[in-house]
Amino acid sequence: QVQLVESGGGLVQAGGSLRLSCAASGRTFRGYVMGWFRQAPGKEREFVAAIRWSGSSTYYADSAKGRFTISRDNAKNTVYLHMNSLKPEDTAVYYCAAASSLSLRVDIRDYDSWGQGTQVTVSS
Secondary structure, eight states: OOEEEEEOOEEEETTOOEEEEEEEESSOOTTEEEEEEEEOTTSOOEEEEEEOTTSSOEEEOTTTTTTEEEEEETTTTEEEEEEOSOOGGGOEEEEEEEEEOSSOOOOGGGOOEEOOOEEEEEEO
């Protein structure tokens, strides 16, 4: 498995931006699809975005399209989630996850390594 550590969460006003980072260690980063999920209080964890190991393909939940950008730097074993135009409904704990796959994955069950999460709070 891959060990994942998220950072970059915090409190931001609506309309603001944040960049989340996820540092991976333990095994080669190569060949893993990386994803971001989030979980708001009282709700199930949901898919936000995913990126193939090469960075050539990405996929976003409808709620993230046009506002969030996922990227990765394989030399640094790090994946990022750039979040713009944040809304109060984006408030959640954001989790980084890894799936041993060459194709994009959106199903939470396909991911077998998870970080501890980072809190994002968007005030109105």
